[in-house]
Amino acid sequence: MTLQMSWVTLLWSMNAAACLTLAVVNLIVWLNARNEWGHLLFFAAAASASTIAILELLGMHAGSILEFSNLLRWAHVPYCVLIVSIVWFARIFMGAGRIWLAWTITGLRTVALLPNFLATYNLNYGQVTALKHIRLLGEDITIIEGKLNPWMSLGQLSSLLLLAYLLDASRTIWRRGEKRRALFFGGSLILFTLFAALDVVLVQMNVLQLPYMVSFAFFGIIVVMAYELSRDVIRASRLSRELRATEAGLRETQQRLSLAADAAHLGIWVRDLKKDEIWASENWRDLFGFTHTEELIFERILERMHPEDRAIFNQNFTKAISSDGHYETEYRLILPNGQMRWISSRGRVETNGGGAPKLLRGISVDITDRKRAELEVAQQRNELTHLTRVTMLGELSGSIAHELNQPLTAILCNAKAIGHLLDQERIDLGEIREALKDIVAEDKRAGEVIHRLRLLLTKGEVQFQPVDLNEIVEEVLKLVRVDLGRHGVTAQTELPPGLPKIDADRVHLQQVVLNLVLNAADAMANNPADSRALIVRTGHLKDEGLFLSVTDDGIGIAPEQLEKVFEPFYTTKSHGMGLGLSVCRTIVAAHGGKLLATNNPTRGATFRFVLPFVREVRA
């Protein structure tokens, strides 16, 4: 036999070579990534396809029936490997196909090898009758004729099952939404499988006077599989490119963040509670007055904190652990050089599974300037509050004089009476003693008036302490009663007894009530003499707080002015600066409430505010 270089030899050899090349490439891939089973299965399939092509070519040039038959017998081995590889490729790589079908096909194919090797000839032929020579593409080739082996139905059954399996797998892929893949991968495989099966049947039944050309069907299958695999490779490389881009982006973001942190003078720190280690950025070290190389120990940091603020710091920290882990706190630092610095610190506590704190991260920032400004504003506000209070008391000079005049009158009466009693023949010591007792009591009363006035007149620091709201109302009404009376205004009260005490600044609250009462009286200045009553009410709003309202029967407020009245320098009076209500609102806000004005359904207006039990601490 001379091997002629012809089309047949060329086509089959190229087929075998191409499959082998793809097989080797994928074997290398798999060797480098052992968990990529798709590549190993592909290698097995492609190597088998290559082998089948070679066996087919050899068969075409077989010299005897026996030679041909043996080649065919051996071709069943790669054939079996190829089918099984396709099945598991679909299963593992494409994630489709029924597992029981996959096993059935694998089993059938393997079992089919038995009759193949036990038979006289092979699985295909029970008896070979003749060796025939035909011409194909200008070349003399060998084909055989014979009787079919009944066991061949095993192979045909497995081919049918393979078709069913691929159909089902394609349907799954389609339903998954990968329609292109279902059509291309499933469709091609089904077509090529059909082609291979038909080829075998037609050749064996001598319908076609042609050699076996199954290897070309398999070549098609290999190409389709290779295509799917390569798409995967492309996708992987795109992903890795994207990942690289993301990484670069992250690095960039990180750099930008730390730049921003530096620019904003943010100090960043991390405290590892487990290792008892603290790391802090250079900015942070500058803020807290540590050198860039100094070891950071928590106790030493705590020492830098203002002693008054350490408790609050610890409180906030403990609260953070027990709640959502976020904390925010402001404290003062005393730097080694004695300088004071305000720090705002916010951070997060990371806990382990059991809830025990593990790691703390946070940022600290210098807020000294802001604090100074806030302090200045608070001071100015306090001064303004005081100024308006003093102005208001000035308007009340009549009342104040009266308040002092009453005890003074009583004292003088008693003193004069004592003088007269002493002039009498029989001195009534009992009466004198009573008079002296009254003098002492009245002196005390005058002293209290002066004390109250001094409290209202002096400019003190804001002091929150538990106060009785009703008591405050009564004191104010006592102070203004005479002035109100002079304007024909009567003050009624609805003060339910037993209100809980509330944290407030007594003087400031008195100022608010005083201001509201005087405004109410002013609003009724033009009312008929018998309808000038104002009502002061207080009450308890369940869990919320206490309310206070002052209702007048005056002209009311134009709807568009209801908010305007709280603006500074807004006034309807000929006297006054128009600061009263604006200051009142500020005071109420500092107590966590809001002073609001509404018009009554009938006549006049009501000013009302709520003092919450839980006061939001204002920064």
Added chain:
Amino acid sequence: MTHRYGRFVSFLNVPISNESICLVDDDVSVLRGLSRLLRSVGLVNQIFSSPIQFIEYAKSHRVPVAVLDINMPEMNGLEVFKWLRSASMNSRVIFITGMNNPEAQATAIAQGAIAVFPKPCTDEAFLETIRAALADSRKYQE
């Protein structure tokens, strides 16, 4: 007759039980002081810290002289005075006030009050005015 009621009362020799000077002021301390002062000079008096109570009293008693505070929460002195006149009580009325309120003072005088004294009203003129008013009231009654 005890000396406590003073020479004046004993001199006039009139029953004092229904002839008391009435002091009306919402401030009890001031009332106690005034009452003691008047007693110390023999002026018998009744004290009322509420104008309403006083009016109730006046409905059934003769009130020769009433000393009324102008500024009182329930009813001011001028209104009490108005009631006294409307009830044609022949009471002599003297006002006292802790406030400098010329308008009210002018009104009081215009309506026939004898005098308005600013607090603290403890001097001899005040007492003298009361004595004179009391005498005048008795003379009128006779």
